[in-house]
Amino acid sequence: MTSSQYTQLLYKNRYIIVLFALLLAMAAAAGGKNITFSSDYRVFFDKSNEQMAAFERLQNTYSKSDNVLFALLPKSRDAFDVNTIKAVGQLTEAAWQLPYSSRVDSITNYQHTSATEDDLIVENLIENPDEANESQREYAKEIALSEPLLIKRLVSEKADVTAVNVTVQMPTGDEKAVRILMEKSRELISMMEEDYPDIEFALTGLAPLSNAFAESAERDITTLIPMMFVLIILTLGFLLRSFTATLVVVLIIFMSILTAMGMFGWAGRVLSPPTTVIPTIVMTVAIAGSIHILISFFNGLKLGMDKLAAMEHSMKLNFKAVFITSVTTMFGFLSMNFSEVPPLRETGTTVSIGVIAAFIFSVTFLPALMLILPIKAKTIDSEKASLMARYADFIIRNHLSLFIASIVLAIALIAAIPLNKINDEFIGYFDTSTQFRKDTDLVAQRLSGIYTIEFSLQSKDSDGISEPDFIRDLDNFSGWLKGFEEVENVFTLSDIFKRLNKNLHGDDASWHRIPDSKELAAQYLLLYEMSLPYGLDLNDQINVDKSAVRVVVTLKNISSFRTLEIEKAAQDWLAENTGFDAVYDSSPNIMFSHIGARNVRSIIEGSLLALIGISLLMIGVLRSLKLGLISLIPNLLPAAMAFGLWGIFYGNLGLSVTSAIGMTLGIVVDDTVHFLVKYRIARLEKQMSPQDAVRYAFTHVGMALFVTTFVLVSGFMILASSSFLMNAQQGVFTAMTLGIALILDFVFLPSLLLLSEERKHEKQQAL
Numbered sequence: 001m002t003s004s005q006y007t008q009l010l011y012k013n014r015y016i017i018v019l020f021a022l023l024l025a026m027a028a029a030a031g032g033k034n035i036t037f038s039s040d041y042r043v044f045f046d047k048s049n050e051q052m053a054a055f056e057r058l059q060n061t062y063s064k065s066d067n068v069l070f071a072l073l074p075k076s077r078d079a080f081d082v083n084t085i086k087a088v089g090q091l092t093e094a095a096w097q098l099p100y101s102s103r104v105d106s107i108t109n110y111q112h113t114s115a116t117e118d119d120l121i122v123e124n125l126i127e128n129p130d131e132a133n134e135s136q137r138e139y140a141k142e143i144a145l146s147e148p149l150l151i152k153r154l155v156s157e158k159a160d161v162t163a164v165n166v167t168v169q170m171p172t173g174d175e176k177a178v179r180i181l182m183e184k185s186r187e188l189i190s191m192m193e194e195d196y197p198d199i200e201f202a203l204t205g206l207a208p209l210s211n212a213f214a215e216s217a218e219r220d221i222t223t224l225i226p227m228m229f230v231l232i233i234l235t236l237g238f239l240l241r242s243f244t245a246t247l248v249v250v251l252i253i254f255m256s257i258l259t260a261m262g263m264f265g266w267a268g269r270v271l272s273p274p275t276t277v278i279p280t281i282v283m284t285v286a287i288a289g290s291i292h293i294l295i296s297f298f299n300g301l302k303l304g305m306d307k308l309a310a311m312e313h314s315m316k317l318n319f320k321a322v323f324i325t326s327v328t329t330m331f332g333f334l335s336m337n338f339s340e341v342p343p344l345r346e347t348g349t350t351v352s353i354g355v356i357a358a359f360i361f362s363v364t365f366l367p368a369l370m371l372i373l374p375i376k377a378k379t380i381d382s383e384k385a386s387l388m389a390r391y392a393d394f395i396i397r398n399h400l401s402l403f404i405a406s407i408v409l410a411i412a413l414i415a416a417i418p419l420n421k422i423n424d425e426f427i428g429y430f431d432t433s434t435q436f437r438k439d440t441d442l443v444a445q446r447l448s449g450i451y452t453i454e455f456s457l458q459s460k461d462s463d464g465i466s467e468p469d470f471i472r473d474l475d476n477f478s479g480w481l482k483g484f485e486e487v488e489n490v491f492t493l494s495d496i497f498k499r500l501n502k503n504l505h506g507d508d509a510s511w512h513r514i515p516d517s518k519e520l521a522a523q524y525l526l527l528y529e530m531s532l533p534y535g536l537d538l539n540d541q542i543n544v545d546k547s548a549v550r551v552v553v554t555l556k557n558i559s560s561f562r563t564l565e566i567e568k569a570a571q572d573w574l575a576e577n578t579g580f581d582a583v584y585d586s587s588p589n590i591m592f593s594h595i596g597a598r599n600v601r602s603i604i605e606g607s608l609l610a611l612i613g614i615s616l617l618m619i620g621v622l623r624s625l626k627l628g629l630i631s632l633i634p635n636l637l638p639a640a641m642a643f644g645l646w647g648i649f650y651g652n653l654g655l656s657v658t659s660a661i662g663m664t665l666g667i668v669v670d671d672t673v674h675f676l677v678k679y680r681i682a683r684l685e686k687q688m689s690p691q692d693a694v695r696y697a698f699t700h701v702g703m704a705l706f707v708t709t710f711v712l713v714s715g716f717m718i719l720a721s722s723s724f725l726m727n728a729q730q731g732v733f734t735a736m737t738l739g740i741a742l743i744l745d746f747v748f749l750p751s752l753l754l755l756s757e758e759r760k761h762e763k764q765q766a767l
Contacts, residue, residue: 003316007367011308014368021255021365025357029258031265037175039214041206041426041588043272044341044595044655051594054586058454062550063102063167063540065454065587068185070095070164071202071443079107079155079162080141082132087196088162089129094188095166096535099181103167103535107144107155111536113528115503122531149496152448152489153554161446167540168207175214182211202439204450206588209426212436216724217273224280227718232287232711239707240294244373249290251369252361256286260354264346274343275350277719277727281663282354284715285329288670288708289322289362295704297370307375311367317700319363321677324621325670326359331610331617332666336659338606340598344659351663388702392695395750403751406744414640419647424560424596424654426588427451431723444557448488451555451589453567457574458582462545466521471497471514473578474549480573481553484566491552493541500524548582560593560654567593600658607662611636614669618676627680630756631672634749638668638741645736656729664734667712668741671705675745679753690757694750702746709742 001009010017045052059065070091074084085108092106110125125140126132132140141159144150155162171177185208189201232253236246257279264271264278296317300310333355336348395402427450430437440450457477459470475494481487498512504524505511515521525546529538541550555563567590574583614635619628639661646657678701682693716738719731 003319004312006319007308007312007315010311010364010368011371014371017364017368018372021361021368025255025258025262025361028262028266028357031262031267032258034265034268035261035271037214037217037271039175039178039210039217039273041210041213043270043343044274045591046340046342049340049591049595051586051591054584055454055588055591057584058456058550058586061456061543061548064169065452065540065552066168066170066207067205068095068098068166068168068181068203068207069205069443069450070166070185070189071161071204071439071447072163073161073200073202073442073446075198075200077158077160079159080137080144082137083196083198084162085126085129085132085137085140087192087199088164089126090195091164091188091192092129094191095164098166098168098184098188100168100170100177101166102169103540104164105154105167105536106164107140107150107162109536110144110147110150110154111532112143113499113503115505115507117506118504120500120503120527120531122528148489149491153491156447161443163443163447165205170207178207178210178214181207202442204436204440204443206450208436208439209450209588212430212434213273213724215436216430216434216722217271217276220273220276220280220722220724220727224277224718224722225283227721228280228283228715231714231718232283235707235711235714236287236291239291239703240298242298242375244375245294245298245370248366248369248373249287249294252290252358252366253283253286255361255365256354256358257282259357260350263353264350269346269350272343273724274341274726275347277722277730278347278350278354280715280719281347281351282358284712285351285355285667286358287711289318289326289359290366291708291711292318292322292674292701292704293362293366294370296700297367299700301375307371311371315363315367317678317681318674320621321674322359322362324617324673324677326355327617328614328669328673329355329666331613332607332662332664332669335606335610335662335665336603338602338609338662339659340595340602341655341659344599344655347659348662388698389695391702391746392698392750395698395747396691396694396754399751399754402747403755406748406751410637410641410748413644416644416647417640419651420643420653421651422561422597422600422654423652424592425557426592427557428654429724429726431725431728434723441557448554449557451557451563452587453553453555453563453570453585453590454587455551455553455570455574455583455585456548457551457578457580458548460581462547463518463522464547464581465493465542465549466515466518466525466546468514468516468518468521469579471521473580474551475514477570477574477578478551480577481551481570486556486558486562486566487553488556489552489554491541491554493538493549493551496528496538497521497524500528555589559652560589560596563589563593564597596654599655600653603658603661607665610662610665614665618669618673624680626756627676630749630752631669631676633752634672634741634744635665635669637744637748638737639664641740642733642737645740646733650729654726654729656726657733660730660733660737663730664737664741667734667738671709671741671745672749674701674705675749683757690754694754697750705742705745709738712738713742 088106089108092104092109095104108126108129111122112125114121144155236249260282293314296314297310300313330352333348333352337345339345471494478490478492481490501515502512618631675697678697679693682688682696713735716731716735720728722728
């Protein structure tokens, strides 16, 4: 079917097509009712993820490690002054009443042990915080600063900061639970701030982390989409200068978004912070095909054609190019399915659906509606075409020097790629302006970090944790861990065994060592457990049959690369120096570190496959191996050059940047395709010289390329304003890549075409 026949068919059935397209979009949009939202950081991991499975096993074996940590930073810089101790006691009592609270730990209710003759005394370190005198507080301070289970965990080395840690048992799948918990936690802080104006309070932990994901997603939805919508309206209005055309494009954008998100709902997907960007991305990429079709349509009207002829002209010039760019963009986004991060896979698939929907609506709904609605021909500024012609002349005159300059710049930026390193810090996903990030950074600087590694160490038998050899291996491992400068605290049962041994030998410091026999150690442990109050038992450290223990290593806020190094070193040390029956480790920090490293490899594999598919498609559609290969250069260079720039100005590669590789690969092809299609039409159908063909391509598609890239870059830069840095960095990198791609398509590509075809054309002319 020729473009003329296709357009005639659209014209004859224009009303039916418009109605059917609207009904199709509405039917797809109905799936939106099935969309639910999750802010749980676990959405980043498949259930089959090795580290996720280990973490769930830890959570099921021991008590949950989800927590809310209240840090108290007194202006007096003394965590044991009268006011602060009173505040800690009040906060400790109040925290038991928080929703889902299962355990509260602080310096006041720390279960301090001592001995009176043969009796073990287990009691709160500060029994009555409201009435604690100076000597009691000084005694508590001395104990706390010498206790491994407290230092750099609930009290700082300088004793200027302390914390109340609340362990919470969050219900699975209840999104409101985290919000309720955070609302009550913030209310509690507000109350404490009123009562204690000389103390600064900060809130961090895994529950606030999940809540921060939710709040960042809400901000993005309520700000980024409206910002992008306004930008598109203004850009289209300026470019098209037609209310009707602008309205049609806006309708296509909405229909594409509704189709994509509706299918997201029909598939039963769960919206999460990384997937909240889908509407913004679809809105950004859905506009390109419509703009190219409309500009050519208005150019036809300006040449005196009637509406039907102008649309035939436009479809002839653009249908193939719009189809190719839609398919290549889809390939790029589908390559995100190689990611190990479910939200990234869902983003790639859903945006691909939006891209295909935008193509279908652009070549059916748009021309049909434009042929129905009244249109004025006075829409195109002749200056735009003459500007592009003058620019083409500049390129033609200077193509050799511009080609060399482009190559030099590309080599310089590509040489900077090694400056990048794979690194992902999940605290770094949040902008420093967010309250969670402020509080977490403050607590990390003054007290302890939120990053941990949790080990489960298995003995050979039930009650095996009381074996002296087991405790000795545990103690040696804990001591080895403390040798890392990044390690803040090691929470280990061996410290409790040594303390109990000392207590039950008259508090003689020389007995602060591992018990000599299993029977003695087991008796100590039983006596200690029986003395602990409800809620402060050892379930967070010991499994049910006392065959395994959990060791929690608290780290400074370090890179994912360094986290993996420490984990690997720990596993190697355990294998070489201990006799544990089984060992496994995990934590949110470990989970994010592993998936960040693996995601780079999987995304690169997906991008290579997408590149092969795009290359074959380009060669086939252009029907020229030479042009197909030429097209690869300006399609590959932008991402490589962007990585170089990223290495110079930032240097860390995480989930956000690596996931943008396939995304940008599919999009940057668009400009190259439109330019080459117009160039090929000029060369083959109009028998133009390479110089005239370049001039023809610029005058017929140059302004559209500039405007569509402007919209794309602006859209992704709006995404860069997200407080969720994973989305923001993705936006910056993509915008940077698209900007470089436009420069290459406007400078490098035409120069390369002229250099590769000038001599061939001259020989043909000579014959």
